[in-house]
Amino acid sequence: MKVKVLGCSGSEAIGHNTPGFLVNDVLMMDAGTITAALSLGAQAKITDVMISHPHLDHIKGLLFLADNIIGRIRRPVAVRALPPVLAAIKKHLMNNIIWPDFTKIPSAQRPVLAYKPFRAGVTMNIAGLRVRAIPMNHPVPAVGFLVSDSRSTILYSADTGPNERLWGEAKKARNLKAIIVDTSFPDKLDELADVSGHFTPQQLHKDLEKAKLSSDVPIYIYHIKPAYEAKVLRDLRALGRKNVKILQEGKTYTF
Template identity: 30%
Template sequence: MNEITILGAYGTKGEDVGTSAFYIDEKNVLDAGNLLIPLKERSAEIEFIWLSHSHLDHIIDIAYILDSYFAARKKTLKIRGLPQTLQAVKEDFLNDRIWPDFSSITLFGSDLKCVEYEEIEFNKKYELSSGTYIEAYKTDHTVPSCGYIITKKGSSVIISSDTYSLDSTIEIIDSREDIKSLVVECSFPSRMEKLAIDSKHLTPKILFEKLKAMKNRKIDIYINHIKPLFLEEMTEEIERFQGDYKVKILEDGRKIIF
């Protein structure tokens, strides 16, 4: 069974909800908005974090899994992302001012570094395990950003992460038969369209208007990154605008089968 688990499904933290994070397998996660609470001690086993971009809701739990499970870690945590994303994490986050620079610290009782940074390239397949691959593609946000395609045994899910334009996402979907599911962001209600455009996010109205260009009408669509304050309002809007698309709103802990 091909599956990923949604560790964090929302666009900001709430009392009982987390921000963007996807569990690919025991060693790999995509983004780090909500790792510590759902994974607990399994956080110490994560070896690779694949970042979509540098915003806090996608990176924050890097700090806490390193701190909370420092003594339990046996292998270097490799943070992978675009060069600009890694630069931002190093200079503005894990920089010895906001949080320790773990790339200069060795693991407890070991000569291995606690953290290493590894740049990724667009449209290059990286093998995670036998038959499982991940590849990044360019997206459109306020900082350099990428979406990811995760492939397991020849079947794929595409995750747009934070983006305003869906052009690259739709082009990939319509050119590949292996992509069965789309995870797409939708952050604000349609009455807040200007804020969505200024911050390069989507509303239900904008999202489904853009999806009209997609030829593949059979793909399963999962929506994430909703701001919890607007969940009820946006759920109603999504039902109104979705037409004949197969749409589900993601929640923390949900699994996507593809």
């Protein structure tokens, strides 16, 4: 499985893009960054976009993707999310005020985007991969994704704070090659992490100790807030966990 990291930061700043992962050239896992990091040709190859939750840093790339691919695709791009997430995008974003409703453009019969709701816990076949959405601990309806092909599985937490379910899934998963997990704030901002539904390095450490996960699987940290990057990296190093790595923006991983 090929995963190109278009963005993996917890906010936007120079050299820091918000979360968007292109899987096998056709499937987006979150849509925080799409158009700012892909050629127009590559954008037109996307067939499916899975959205973890409705926060802007995970959806904003959809807006310009829709704009760029009009007239360049044969089938609508499937935008897949929980029903309340799709409802929020429809009501608050592509509502013909903030941005056009691209499920009706250029026509309702042949639109650019099509909303496709999914349910958590159900295994789906999307773009040749098996995908299951897993509920996360975040202030809005949010899921992470377990994505598998015949050889490997990756687990993407999207945005979450401490979460037993996440590690339970990691333990059960076959051929698990990578876990991509949120660590947004330094240890010092523990309370802010709690109220906003994100991990600190120390909270991650506690969760991992409880979960007793095998240390063979690399854990890639994503969603670091750029303003606290140095502190988060320092706190992560202090954990002394060899399998904890930092996900690199712009890099293509093969799992």
